Amino acid sequence: MDDRESARSTRRRMPELPDVEIFKRYLDSTALHQPIRRTEVREEDLLRGVTPQKLARRLKGARLEAARRHGKFLLVRLDTGSWLVLHFGMTGFLRYFRDGGSDREPGHVRLLLHLENGWRLAYDCQRKLGEVGLADDADRFVQERGLGPDALEMGREEFLEALEGRRGMVKPTLMNQRILAGVGNVYSDEALFQARIDPRTSVAELDAAARRRLRDALRETLETAIAARVDPERFPDGYLLPRREEGASCPRGCGGRVERIVVSGRGAYRCPGCQGAG
DNA sequence: ACATTGACCTGAGAGC
């Protein structure tokens, strides 16, 4: 990856649920079933609850059997029964490569698994806000972390239950991983744009119809992002994500201009025409 | 329960 490519992907890649789902599919189609010959920890700071020595010992000889995603976490089951836990922070991603192949080692590798077949699986995380760890059990990990239900797996009733009694602003509520897991800054904006709800609206002010609309919009948004392989250029018309910049014309064609506001300390994009005055 | 602020982290881009 050259510098320009690196810069571009840094701008675009902010791993939320759809991004991690793509990572899961990538892992499932590349690095499974090969014994791990050696584990290289290049950045100890990203390890959580485990030393480099322990991680290497637990991975040595083990095979990655299948990946599972919960919210923004990727949990990889080993044939030994334990799980490798990966969180991608803001800038993390995976790459499967070998010497002389078309893909090369990326620029900020924090963990590198050397596999028996000569290929390597890199966990790259430029800004070190990600996390690598081990878990004995995936369900218990999710519970102990206090994660809410996965945003894509939860049913309509479960979503409505999660909002019940909430009084905070809707955007930070969607982003609260304890309430539902997987939604971050970008996709909360997108779902709210699709549902035509101002991000600053209190959940308490949303009537039943608006809550259902939000739930459907969130599901639609996440599924669309995955189908587009999180590439902004592949998103269908009418999506905000490819036009997350101040002054862009409303993707829905209402004539409004996209504006940036700050909600709960985060930059939020919305269309004043479609999403009300707030 | 909820809001706010700051810390963590690195690199890009702006402004001087």
Added chain:
DNA sequence: TGCTCTCAGGTCAATG
């Protein structure tokens, strides 16, 4: 050209 400043955002902790 090179410096300083701000910003990006996932998560956590402290404070109101």
